[in-house]
Amino acid sequence: MSDIAIEQFLVDPQGKLVINENIKNIFEYFLMASHIEGQDQVIERIREYIEMSLSGEATMKAQEIADNYLLYKGNLSTEQFAMNTDFSQQENLTMLRSALDDKKNTRRQYLGKELSEALFGHEERYDDYSYQRLLINSDSSLSEQEKDQLMAQAESQLPSKMAQGMRYKREEKKLTAQINRLKNQSDTAEEIFDLRANFYGEKIAQRM
Incomplete structure (x- = not known):
């Protein structure tokens, strides 16, 4: 785990804990070692990290979330x-x-x-x-x-960023299928280049 960067808790200007996905990522960082260190040791590490990272109300909130998160993980049974x-x-x-x-x-x-x-x-x-x-x-x-x-x-x-990535992959897959069909025909090199240039840009199309 030494090569894996651990995320940080975030607090707002009023000192309240910011509730977002990085809280889950912090817990899962420690839970990765549960099969080696045991669940009790992992729980102690989570509590220690919370106390080291936060103070006041944010500490209590993070501990409350940690307790509920561990209950969730302990009762999770999926196919x-x-x-x-x-x-x-x-x-x-x-x-x-x-x-x-x-x-x-x-x-x-x-x-x-x-x-x-x-x-x-x-x-x-x-x-x-x-x-x-x-x-x-x-x-x-x-x-x-x-x-x-x-x-x-x-x-x-x-979410918009994720949707953009999925859309790009889908359009790229369509482009690849179209180009593969053109490759089976004669005199289509220029058309293939234009398709790649429109999608990837002319410099990448030149390299391809």
Whole structure:
């Protein structure tokens, strides 16, 4: 763990703890070592780090969140999926949706809705997007154009920066497929270059 940078708690000008995702990341940093040091030692390290990093009301708030977070982790029971799980099968998709919903419900039970959103909001929206992507790709009744339109709708539910990254990957995948089709035809080098230049810029297209 020595090579992993630990995040810092944030406080506002009034000395109150800022509730955001980095709190979760701090807890998970210490929890990574639970299989080596044991849960009790990890909990002591979390408490010690809170006391070293914060003061006053912020310390008490962080300790309260830590207690609830550890309860959540201790009661979290989700379905484990193998790397080669076939998500084109409806049964596996149903199990995945159930596992994601169980995780959300457990968070809200032990952390509450507001804290769950602050700590896991981005992660949950990405999970929902990933599920929608699997659902769309597994639907053989949809055309490629229809799938692309549904993917764009799913992306709109993501945080803007994340949505931009997913949109870029989707458009790049379409570009690659288009170029591969053109490569099988004659006299398309100029057209391929133009496509790459429009997407990546002329300097990158030259290198490619």
